[in-house]
Amino acid sequence: MTGLSDSFQRPINYLRISVTDRCNLRCIYCMPAEGVRLMSHRDILTYEEIYTLARVAAELGINKVRLTGGEPLVRSGLTELIQMLAQIEAIDDISLTTNGTLLSRYAAELKQAGLQRVNISLDTLKPNKFKFITRHSLNLGDVLEGIKVARSVGLNPVKLNMVVMSGINDDELLDFAAKTIDEEWHVRFIEFMPVGGVSTTASYFVSVSDIRKRLELLGELEPCLPSVGNGPAKYFRFPHARGTVGFITPVSEHFCFHCNRLRLTADGRLRPCLLAEDEIDLKQPLRSRISSAGLKQLIEAAVANKPLRHWLAEGYVPKHRPFSQVGG
Ligand code: SAM
Numbered sequence: 001m002t003g004l005s006d007s008f009q010r011p012i013n014y015l016r017i018s019v020t021d022r023c024n025l026r027c028i029y030c031m032p033a034e035g036v037r038l039m040s041h042r043d044i045l046t047y048e049e050i051y052t053l054a055r056v057a058a059e060l061g062i063n064k065v066r067l068t069g070g071e072p073l074v075r076s077g078l079t080e081l082i083q084m085l086a087q088i089e090a091i092d093d094i095s096l097t098t099n100g101t102l103l104s105r106y107a108a109e110l111k112q113a114g115l116q117r118v119n120i121s122l123d124t125l126k127p128n129k130f131k132f133i134t135r136h137s138l139n140l141g142d143v144l145e146g147i148k149v150a151r152s153v154g155l156n157p158v159k160l161n162m163v164v165m166s167g168i169n170d171d172e173l174l175d176f177a178a179k180t181i182d183e184e185w186h187v188r189f190i191e192f193m194p195v196g197g198v199s200t201t202a203s204y205f206v207s208v209s210d211i212r213k214r215l216e217l218l219g220e221l222e223p224c225l226p227s228v229g230n231g232p233a234k235y236f237r238f239p240h241a242r243g244t245v246g247f248i249t250p251v252s253e254h255f256c257f258h259c260n261r262l263r264l265t266a267d268g269r270l271r272p273c274l275l276a277e278d279e280i281d282l283k284q285p286l287r288s289r290i291s292s293a294g295l296k297q298l299i300e301a302a303v304a305n306k307p308l309r310h311w312l313a314e315g316y317v318p319k320h321r322p323f324s325q326v327g328g
Pocket residue numbers: 023029030068069070071072097098099119120121161162163190191192193194195198323324327328
């Protein structure tokens with residue numbers, strides 16, 4: 001195995017797989033209020049197809065896989081997919097990004113199947129605001145329970161992702177930060193990206209430098225290493241804190257030059273960049289029984305197509321798909 005690298009010599013070893021475009025929430029930063037047109041079931045890759053693709057990608061050098069959505073836990077049988085992926089020897093890291101609402105129900109079986117760790121979206125600690133942000137009557141309590149159960153079954157680390165939005169949840173920055181001091185919370189503050197169907201809300205944006213300044217009211221942030229992975233977040237810790245604080249700056253300081261990922265949409269398109277529209281269809285070739293060698297060529301073509309960087313800060317906003325279809 002020689003490993004994959006793109007035309008800018010970036011090693012590519014990470015595949016994010018969106019297993020569904022469906023979601024049980026309608027977060028204001030991710031989807032328009034009316035939702036999005038859903039893919040038909042026959043357009044969504046089967047678990048067998050995802051497995052075939054992951055196996056071939058692993059032969060090329062992918063060793064890290066994350067399942068995402070929409071909301072991955074609304075697709076039935078996800079545990080089965082994890083079991084299948086866990087059998088691919090070259091894949092040594094299987095993780096999940098979820099809104100956490102269904103996690104307490106599934107965490108134990110997911111762990112048993114081979115899931116190693118989980119990222120949970122949590123944008124507020126206030127029940128009413130949770131309903132406002134998610135536009136849904138599901139409970140914040142379900143997510144908090146999901147966090148607890150995920151930890152107790154040994155999914156480690158549990159990282160919490162907060163998309164910071166001005167005038168919506170930025171009044172809770174210190175509450176989230178305080179949780180990292182008292183409890184073993186690993187909170188990552190993410191800059192809001194004005195994409196797919198929610199671009200009229202660009203005024204939500206708060207830069208990480210602004211977030212950091214506000215957090216330092218609680219004490220000096222000391223840099224620390226992430227416990228797992230080498231993703232885009234930069235990690236810090238308050239003195240004597242049990243948890244960590246991470247910052248993700250897709251807008252104010254893009255991290256494209258270190259990007260190691262490809263994305264697979266639920267309808268089987270391989271997307272070299274979250275924030276560029278280019279995609280290569282793998283569903284039709286898979287359904288026409290393409291050979292492994294043919295599939296490898298398509299994956300390599302997607303990698304070769306990976307753009308150097310995104311242009312969000314310069315105003316280029318991809319419009320074709322909302323994040324709920326690309327997996328964030
Ligand atoms: N449903 C799952 C969840 O909410 O974690 C997985 C899919 S969601 C699209 C994946 C990630 O995208 C979430 O962590 C979410 O915070 C992030 N995301 C969605 N829209 C975003 C936006 N406009 N700006 C920044 N992050 C966004």
